[in-house]
Amino acid sequence: MSRETFPFEIGNFKCIAVSDGTFAYDSHSFFVNAPNERLQQVLREYSNQPGKVTTPWTCLFIDTGDHRVLVDTGGGVDSPPSVGKLLGNFHAEGIEPEDIDTVILTHGHPDHIGGNIDAEGRSVFPDARYVMWRDEWEFWTSDPDLAQLKVDEHLKQLMLMFARKNLPPIRGQLDLVDRETEIVPGVRAILVPGHTPGHVALAISSGGEQLLYISDAVLYPIHLEQPDWYPAFDLAPEQAKEAKQQLLDRIAADKALAMAFHFPFPGLGYIIREGERWQWQPIETKD
Numbered sequence: 001m002s003r004e005t006f007p008f009e010i011g012n013f014k015c016i017a018v019s020d021g022t023f024a025y026d027s028h029s030f031f032v033n034a035p036n037e038r039l040q041q042v043l044r045e046y047s048n049q050p051g052k053v054t055t056p057w058t059c060l061f062i063d064t065g066d067h068r069v070l071v072d073t074g075g076g077v078d079s080p081p082s083v084g085k086l087l088g089n090f091h092a093e094g095i096e097p098e099d100i101d102t103v104i105l106t107h108g109h110p111d112h113i114g115g116n117i118d119a120e121g122r123s124v125f126p127d128a129r130y131v132m133w134r135d136e137w138e139f140w141t142s143d144p145d146l147a148q149l150k151v152d153e154h155l156k157q158l159m160l161m162f163a164r165k166n167l168p169p170i171r172g173q174l175d176l177v178d179r180e181t182e183i184v185p186g187v188r189a190i191l192v193p194g195h196t197p198g199h200v201a202l203a204i205s206s207g208g209e210q211l212l213y214i215s216d217a218v219l220y221p222i223h224l225e226q227p228d229w230y231p232a233f234d235l236a237p238e239q240a241k242e243a244k245q246q247l248l249d250r251i252a253a254d255k256a257l258a259m260a261f262h263f264p265f266p267g268l269g270y271i272i273r274e275g276e277r278w279q280w281q282p283i284e285t286k287d
């Protein structure tokens with residue numbers, strides 16, 4: 001099996017988890033309030049080097065039969081060399097940008113919108129309708145206030161730069177949603193705010209099967225086991241915690257398959273409730 005793409009089915013929908021690459025984050029940024037000694041111990045269990053969390057960036061392609069949907073565009077041309085590989089991996093699967101008719105942006109962070117434009121600043125998916133939650137679009141396109149964010153100034157500037165470059169060029173292709181509605185038949189937006197103001201998850205259902213695409217509502221499996229540890233990237237950690245709990249309770253109750261953008265590739269698995277914590281159970285993938 002290629003480690004870059006992972007095809008699977010949800011009912012009649014043909015899906016592919018497509019890697020945009022991997023990125024090594026400073027572990028403190030993923031778990032800003034975690035006691036360091038305990039954190040480093042837990043990270044070793046996930047085979048991370050000391051002080052780092054190396055995570056994939058995994059986009060989702062869905063062919064519903066009527067629509068070809070891309071969820072998040074990865075880091076694109078301005079990202080570090082270890083990421084920005086979405087289009088190459090698409091090409092290897094026989095998918096070209098012109099094939100995509102719907103692009104859903106779960107939120108406005110660089111790793112989710114950076115692939116919107118090419119090196120000339122043009123839209124990469126010229127024929128697609130882009131969909132984003134209204135509050136999210138308005139936040140990132142009006143002078144966003146990142147004062148509360150616990151990341152350094154350099155990263156804040158990077159976030160602002162990516163938003164300035166990658167959002168205005170798609171304005172003419174954009175549909176904003178402000179209620180939990182179907183974006184295309186079988187793909188429904190669910191508001192999970194806190195990571196960012198209008199961060200969305202997606203409920204994807206076909207033929208009695210369901211996938212909950214949680215994007216960055218949970219950044220890493222350790223956040224399931226340690227539900228009080230939160231990332232520096234959460235703009236409103238208390239709100240994020242509450243929204244995450246609701247989403248996870250729903251996933252656990254429905255026994256739905258879940259997919260997360262930064263979980264070990266392909267990011268697919270089940271979430272099991274254990275009292276106040278959750279446990280990540282990745283699906284089996286054959287190498």
Ligand SMILES: [Zn+2]
Pocket residue numbers: 109111112216261262
């Ligand atoms: Zn992310």
